[in-house]
Amino acid sequence: MELATPRLRLCALEPAGLRALLGGVAAPGARWARGYPLDGSLVAAAMQLERLDAGADRGPFGLFHILVREAGDLVVGDIGFHGAPDELGIVSIGFGIVPAARHRGYAAEALRTVLDWALGRPEVRAVCADTDLVHLDSQRVLVSAGMRLAAAEGDRKLYEIQAS
Numbered sequence: 001m002e003l004a005t006p007r008l009r010l011c012a013l014e015p016a017g018l019r020a021l022l023g024g025v026a027a028p029g030a031r032w033a034r035g036y037p038l039d040g041s042l043v044a045a046a047m048q049l050e051r052l053d054a055g056a057d058r059g060p061f062g063l064f065h066i067l068v069r070e071a072g073d074l075v076v077g078d079i080g081f082h083g084a085p086d087e088l089g090i091v092s093i094g095f096g097i098v099p100a101a102r103h104r105g106y107a108a109e110a111l112r113t114v115l116d117w118a119l120g121r122p123e124v125r126a127v128c129a130d131t132d133l134v135h136l137d138s139q140r141v142l143v144s145a146g147m148r149l150a151a152a153e154g155d156r157k158l159y160e161i162q163a164s
Contacts, residue, residue, distance in 0.1 A: 001060055003064070004113075005109050007069055008067060008113070009073060010064040010066060010067075011064060011067060012062050013048075013080075014062075015049065018049050019049065021042070022042060022049070024037070026075070031072065031075065032074075033074050033075060033076045033077075033098045034100060035098035035100060036076065036077065038077065044063050047082065048063055048080070056083065057084065058081070061081035061118075063078055063079075064079050064114070066079055066097065066106060068106065076097055076100075076101035077095065077098055078096060079093065079110045080094065080095075081093050081118075089123055089124055090127075091124055091127055092127070092128050092130075093111075093114065093118075093128070093129050095107055095138075103137075107138075108145050111141060111145040115145055115147075115161060119161065119163045119164070126162045128158060128159065129142055129147065129159050130156050130157065131156070132156060143159070146161050
């Protein structure tokens with residue numbers, strides 16, 4: 001599956017792509033920006049594979065590479081769901097961009113695109129994300145994509161957006 005914006009391509013990683021990512025290997029023809037994969041990318045890929053290997057059906061709610069078109073489809077980060085929506089229709093999301101590609105709007109653009117896609121699906125009632133209290137850039141991205149602060153607990157902030 002692929003989602004697109006004028007500047008970005010968001011390409012879903014299938015199990016083989018997740019395994020390659022964990023092995024530090026780019027897919028044939030893919031180019032990774034310096035600093036990719038991020039630690040969070042590896043955690044997300046491992047979590048996805050663990051669930052898939054246990055027989056969980058994530059459906060289309062997986063991990064997507066964020067590719068910048070003007071840079072020749074360079075992978076600058078990823079965005080993805082932590083699994084399929086739960087019984088209440090809530091799905092959790094996370095994202096990361098390599099340091100050299102930050103502050104260019106890529107994360108917010110990717111997040112808006114994925115949120116629009118998810119919130120348009122009948123099984124999704126809400127999307128949530130959490131971040132460390134000190135990650136102000138991530139908080140700005142979440143707000144700029146239309147998410148609102150739902151709770152602050154300890155050193156974490158929880159953001160959400162409801163389907164209309």
